[in-house]
Amino acid sequence: AQSVTQLDSHVSVSEGTPVLLRCNYSSSYSPSLFWYVQHPNKGLQLLLKYTSAATLVKGINGFEAEFKKSETSFHLTKPSAHMSDAAEYFCVVRGWHTGGFKTIFGAGTRLFVKA
Amino acid sequence: KAGVTQTPRYLIKTRGQQVTLSCSPISGHRSVSWYQQTPGQGLQFLFEYFSETQRNKGNFPGRFSGRQFSNSRSEMNVSTLELGDSALYLCASSYTGPGLAGGQETQYFGPGTRLLVL
Numbered sequence: 001a002q003s004v005t006q007l008d009s010h011v012s013v014s015e016g017t018p019v020l021l022r023c024n025y026s027s028s029y030s031p032s033l034f035w036y037v038q039h040p041n042k043g044l045q046l047l048l049k050y051t052s053a054a055t056l057v058k059g060i061n062g063f064e065a066e067f068k069k070s071e072t073s074f075h076l077t078k079p080s081a082h083m084s085d086a087a088e089y090f091c092v093v094r095g096w097h098t099g100g101f102k103t104i105f106g107a108g109t110r111l112f113v114k115a
Numbered sequence: 116k117a118g119v120t121q122t123p124r125y126l127i128k129t130r131g132q133q134v135t136l137s138c139s140p141i142s143g144h145r146s147v148s149w150y151q152q153t154p155g156q157g158l159q160f161l162f163e164y165f166s167e168t169q170r171n172k173g174n175f176p177g178r179f180s181g182r183q184f185s186n187s188r189s190e191m192n193v194s195t196l197e198l199g200d201s202a203l204y205l206c207a208s209s210y211t212g213p214g215l216a217g218g219q220e221t222q223y224f225g226p227g228t229r230l231l232v233l
Binding site for chain 1: 119148150157158159160163170171205207219221222223224225226227
């Protein structure tokens, strides 16, 4: 079965400090993994995606994520948080499994950035 | 290119009514997916259409239905509305469907339609 677990519902950092948003997944087959960001009252914007190429994926706005198959993780990081990063972040798994093609969203992590 | 557009942006209905939401994908995109977002359940997949055919369906009751037109525009319909249907409904488009790209295609999301059922 396919599932996504975002390990923190809320993360709070100070501006200028590193950001780490954690995501673990399980999938029967090789999945594609995505991180999306949602600002208040807005749709979802793609930050980055992993599709079985390089395990370290660079995205927009300085974000990057590393796919670790042995740990079934796809954590999102950013070296230095900016106030504009305050939003909700979703880890997403897409792929085929015995029940068909599935798109599974994590529950989301709300990032707070303190001045 | 223009992004994914959804109409209306906000909607208020009463229990028992029905509602139709519309989604226009990015030009050239042939796949449209619908998602429901609620505070309690998070983001859940409703269904996906590709070339006017429903390719995948989530675990929602039959009151939720959709269709796609030849120009790739899509509509979803919810009949006999319940209070629990209050949600943000998001539409996403991609160039191909999941079977053709193994799920690697990026989905581009619209701003959503916020439905309130009273």
